[in-house]
Amino acid sequence: MSNAKAQTACFILLGLSQFFVPYVCSLSSTGRTGAMSKPKKCVVIGAGWGGLSAAHAISKSSKDNWEVTVIDAASRPGGLVRDGFKSTSGERNAEAGQHGFWDCYANIYSLLFDDLKLPDNEILSQYAEQGQYSPRGLEAVWPIYRDQLKLPTGLGQALFTRFLNLPLTDIASAWPLVLAFSEFDDSEAAWKKYDEVSFRDLCVKLGVSKRCYDEAFEPMILTGLFAPGRECSAAAALGMAYFFVLRSQTAFDVRWCRGNIGEKIFEPWVDQMKGNGVEFMPSTRVIGFHPVEGQDTIQSIECVNVADGTTSTMEADCVVFAVGANALNTFVSRSPFLARYPDFTKFSNLRGTSVLATRLYFDKAIPTTYSANACWGFDDGVGMTFFDIKKIHGDDAPAVKGTPGSVIEVDFYHADPLIVLNDDEIISRVKSYLDKMLGNPSKDANVLDAAIVRLPKGVNWYFPGSYASMPSIKSTSLSNVYFAGDIVRSRHGSWSQEKAYVTGIEAANAILGRNGDEGIIPLEADEPHVNAGRIASTAFRSLLGGGDAGKGPSLVDFLW
The missing domain is CATH 3.90.660 (Polyamine Oxidase; Chain A, domain 2)
Structure with missing residues (x-):
């Protein structure tokens, strides 16, 4: 080949490479012909355990092309516990x-020590005995249950918890509650049935003595569900008590954060997410939602900076509401757009x-x-x-x-x-x-x-009847809206911070098209005697329901 022909061939090959190399690269990055795919935008409203968990789970997914922004009205991430x-x-x-971080917080413990690799003894206290006081003085002592002889759950707590003034006859009056715990299996049907009544009324109907209720159960409900038992759903009380106290003998063992939680936990967590590309917008309040015309989809979110009053609009391919009951109520009351939809309208019942x-x-x-x-x-x-x-x-x-x-x-x-x-x-x-x-x-x-x-x-506030108004992980009205937090319905069985964290992962899984429980550590199986009690309860209702436990009467039906 002559030098002129060789030179011409080189120019042709060079020109072709200018076309084909970007084309081939676009195929490898998008999986199809055409330009590079545009990142999808996820806006998370709320920077508590649920919102941070959702942002964390989405940002960790390297194969998915998402830009995540977390908006919160507070100046620092952390939600209520900031x-x-x-x-x-x-x-x-x-x-x-x-x-505190209780024994059943398996997913949060995994975050702290496996993912963030925080130094165990520097951020959390060791287990210790806990006290209970009244105006009379010390009333009860909760031991470190893991240090006691291991017994079947329920029996161990009854024997090792030291009530200093509560008579044994009053303590024994609580045993009929075993029937309710056996029947309440955290299913949708159980929630609907037990959510109709208050926990105090359930205790009265089952014959729990007034003194046992006032000195043992009412303090637990007030500090676990933040309201008196007469104003708390029996379903919420049974679910919370089983998770924190009765799931295993060690369930109530707790470790406390050894410092301000923002410095010890949220700062390193947020720093890791920023390294993964998550953007945080603190001191920013959401004031409006704009739909895609003619579709049941949120297209953008209007925000205002609470410090300087400047407004901004953010596009959104999906939105995660990771806020509490009162905030959900407020969003609906101030947004005519959200108020059009049934699953948002019911949030006006929450408080x-x-x-x-x-x-x-x-x-x-x-x-x-x-x-x-x-x-x-x-x-x-x-x-x-x-x-x-x-x-x-x-x-x-x-x-x-x-x-x-x-x-x-x-x-x-x-x-x-x-x-x-x-x-x-x-x-x-x-x-x-x-x-x-x-x-x-x-x-x-x-x-x-x-x-x-x-x-x-x-x-x-988990008041009687509130379950019907609680959100599910995915909105049934708006196609690109999801929810996270401890007010969200979940079948995982956890409560409080652990539940908020778990529902954040569940929301991320729904957004990414994954299995709902991917990346979530399940609770340990019920102990054999608990499982046997639940099998017996189901069999009894099935017998009375003509072979269908769902048609058989529950304990609530008998009591009322």
């Missing part, structure tokens, strides 16, 4: 409560209940026998807990460093009567309660500083 609050003097950082978190800094050390304590009998219909923060965090932890005496957290649930008080009135009341429980050392100590955090309607 930190970033200040004491009344402005000198100390505080957070909304002290945060929240209030939390008051206080942290008192003393000039002297106040001895406490137990670092974590539940309380009852101080304010009617109000739940209460208190924590010795120095014992949990350590004397040199940033949250307590430089404080000469004790730092005690006292939190109240269903606290509407308290959050209306001014700071001085709240501090005085909290101090008087500690004086009753802890005696002269508390009376002799002075409050140097205090943090008061009011969260009106801040936590979900």
